[in-house]
Every structure is written in structure tokens, then in C-alpha cells.
Amino acid sequence: MPSIDVPLTRRGFGQTVRPDSWWVVPLLTFLGLGSFVVYVTWAAHSGTHYHFGNYLSPFYSPELWGTSKHAWFGPPPLWWPSIIPFSPALLILWAPGGFRFTCYYYRGAYYKAFWADPPSCSVGEPRKSYCGESAFPLILQNIHRYFCLVALFFLPILGYDVWKAMWFDNGAGVEQFGIGLGTIILAANTALLACYVLGCHSFRHAIGGGVDKLSANATRKKCYDGVSCLNRSHMRYAWASLVSVALSDVYIRLCSMGIWSDWRIL
Secondary structure, eight states, X not given: OOOOOOOOOOOOTTOOOOOSOTTHHHHHHHHHHHHHHHHHHHHHHHOSSOEETTEEOGGGOSOSSOSSTTOSSXXXXXXXXXXXXXXXXXXXXXXXXXXXXXXXXXXHHHHHHTTOSSSSTTOOOSOSOOOTTSSTTGGGGGGHHHHHHHHHHXXXXXXXXXXXXXXXXXXXXXXXXXXXXXXXXXXHHHHHHHHHHHTOHHHHHHHTTSOSOGGGOHHXXXXXXXXXXHHTTXXXXXXXXXHHHHHHHHHHHHHHTTSSOOOBOO
């Protein structure tokens, strides 16, 4: 059978035959993730207005050391370097930040939006070679499975924060049950974060028993299928939880600054 050699030419950066507006999604991703990174960096380093009464910003939870009543171990530690302004968020944000940064979905999103690797499917990229995630530093992305275990530790803590957000000081030093708008915002944020973390690809693999043949164990199969329900909407939960965690901090910050008053529903 005769054969024909067809030469393959590499597209230049941004070159494509796609007729659609392929650049819209990478641009929106760049703006969305970029805005979040800028805000969370500022909020984490501010070290102020992160709590309001029984509300605690998820950026600062758990507050290991700090100046609020939520601090587990009291005031800022003496061993903290004096040249670095202290903020309780700096002690814990590496964990949820590392989980999101190494997330399978976010990797595909910011590779396109920030590194143009590639900008989109069938669109030329600004490099001549590609090694995938088999070489340093991208090979470090494989630690996502361990960040997943750490992220699971944060979920019950955030759930406890929601519980604390249901008890308000009545002015006489006695806590009474109630529900404010902040309570609902923190509860919704915790629920979305739980759906995001529990729908993680690594968690689905772990809860399935880390085996290739799930049908051999009915319990593992049911657990795997249960997590798969969340995994199907992993991208939606990733973005929804990103917005909710920032909104939670903004709401508590505005209340703490006196710009916004918490609406007491019950």
C-alpha cells in the first residue's frame, strides 16, 4: 500500500484554525484566579479585621495564635521573626493554598491562562518543547494526594466554626443561639468546600481503596461511586468554593470595620 509523508509544522504562538472565541475562557480564568490571588495575599498579610464576634474568616481558620478569642494557643508566639509582620493566616494558608495550586482541575486551568501551555486546544504555544509533569519543578504537582489529606483535616474545623457562628453574645456575657447572615455565608462556604475537597480525584482514588479493579469489592465500589457524584461537578465546586471563601472573608471584614452590619435572621 502506498504511503505519503505529510510534514507537520508547529504553529506559532496564538496561531490556530479554530473559528470560535477560544481566548475567552483562558482570559476569564486569568482574571478570576489572578484577582483571587491578589485579594487573598492582601487579606492574609493584613492580620486585621478577620473576625467579628463569633465569626472567623476561613482564611484564618484555624487561628492557632492570634489576638481574637478564636485563637487556640493565645497571643502571637514569641518565636515569630520580628522583621515579618505577624498574621495568623500565614501559619495555615499554605495547606489549602497548596491543595488548590496542585488540584488537577486548577492545573489545567492556570497552565492555559497564565503559562499558555497551551493557551487552548489546537492553539500554538510560546515554546518548542514539552516535558509534561515528569521533570522539575512540575513533577512536584504529584504531592497533591498529600495536600488532599491535609485539606480533609480542615473541613471539621470549618464545620466547628459554623457551629460557633450560631451562638451570639446577648450583651450580658451569655451566649444565645441564633442565626445571622454571616452564619449562612459560613455554612454555605463550608458545604461548598466539602463538596470540592470530597470530590477530589485523589480522594476518589483513596476511598476506592487505591485499586484498579473496583468490582472486586462492593464497599469500595459504592464509596467510589458516591465520591464520583461530586467529582462530576469538580470544576463547578472549585470555582464556587473559591468565590464563597473570598466572600466569607469580605463579609466578616466589612462587619469588623463597621461598614456593614450583620443581619440577624433568628
